[in-house]
Each structure stands twice: as structure tokens, then as C-alpha cells.
Amino acid sequence: GAGVSQSPSNKVTEKGKDVELRCDPISGHTALYWYRQSLGQGLEFLIYFQGNSAPDKSGLPSDRFSAERTGGSVSTLTIQRTQQEDSAVYLCASSLFPRGEDTIYFGEGSWLTVV
């Protein structure tokens, strides 16, 4: 696609429910990232996928968070038993290669509100 596409753009869910957030990266990009942006916390790295390598999950805040990337393309971030502190904007990004100088392109984010 022309850019990184995320869905849903907005999600309101009740505490304790599970949510899935979807990311469709730029076609041909091998690296895919999830970040979280919340008030007072800045941009927080969550997880990184590169090709067929094992993902870097070092940023996931708890075992309620998981992500997968199917076929080296679309990714889904799943939050189980959501809590109010999970309310944030979840940003997906992709880059052509995982080199330090490569530009990372961001989607517009999925705004999650847990009530």
C-alpha cells in the first residue's frame, strides 16, 4: 500500500475485554514495529519483527500483550483482559530494512480507550 495502514482507528472497550489491533505495513518492508504513545510516557517501544527472525518482544509491558506477524506482512497486536492503563495510541511502523539509517514510516495509530 501507499503507507502503513492501521485498524481500527478508534476503539473503546470495557475493562477486562480483549482487543486486537491490526497493522498492514508498506508493501515490501521487511521490518515492522509496534509502539505505544500515552500522555506523560512519550513513545514506548513494544515489539519488533524482522523477516523470519524471532521477534524482539523486550518492550511488551506484560504477558497480556502479544503480537504476531503472518506471512511477513500483516501484524496483529492483541491485548488480553484490558486495563485502564492500557488506554493509549498504538502506533505501527515499518521500514524497508532494519538498518540504522533507514527511515521508519508510521501509521496514524489506533486510539484505544479502556473504560
Add this chain to the structure above:
Amino acid sequence: GNSVTQMEGPVTLSEEAFLTINCTYTATGYPSLFWYVQYPGEGLQLLLKATKADDKGSNKGFEATYRKETTSFHLEKGSVQVSDSAVYFCALPDYGGATNKLIFGTGTLLAVQP
């Protein structure tokens, strides 16, 4: 790991004023440095980057010079416009194994008044 420290905001300026947003970094070696911008209601987008020491990145009238002596990458613009109102993030990659994730500063909100 690598880290970045960014000037806190908000920064409020009048149109046509000079802008500086400070960014300093701590890094192993000389990684590429980036400024990203987030306009109201939009996602992050790359504003400019510099891939090696002494390089100057520029875009839309903004400039930043990669200074290894002072480990800085300050963002500047000679004459800001209302349309520049946004949140600006300084960033650099943090190499951990095979990961090339970007580490971001806390962001600086710029508000330009007419």
C-alpha cells in the same frame, strides 16, 4: 543502550520567530539521528535525518546538524509559521542484537501564534 534527551516544552512562539529545539544523545558509535514530527490528529512522519557526523539534515525550512563533539542534533528554523505547530521528536536507533528500534525523546510541543 543509546538514549536521547530532548528539550521540554511547550514552546510558544510568534509567527516568523526563530526556533531552536535542543536534542542531545548518548550512543555507541555514530548512529543516524532523526527528527520526527506529529501534526495535530496525524501520525508521526520523518522531518529530517543525518546519517553521519557533521551531516546537516534539512526539510521544509528546518535544519539540524549532527555534532559529535557536543553529541547534539538541535532542530532549528529561521522563521516559523502557524502551520509548524506540532510535536517534534528527536530519535536515534538503539542496537540490541538484531533489533534496530528507534528510541525517541519525550517530544516537544511547539505552538506558533499568528
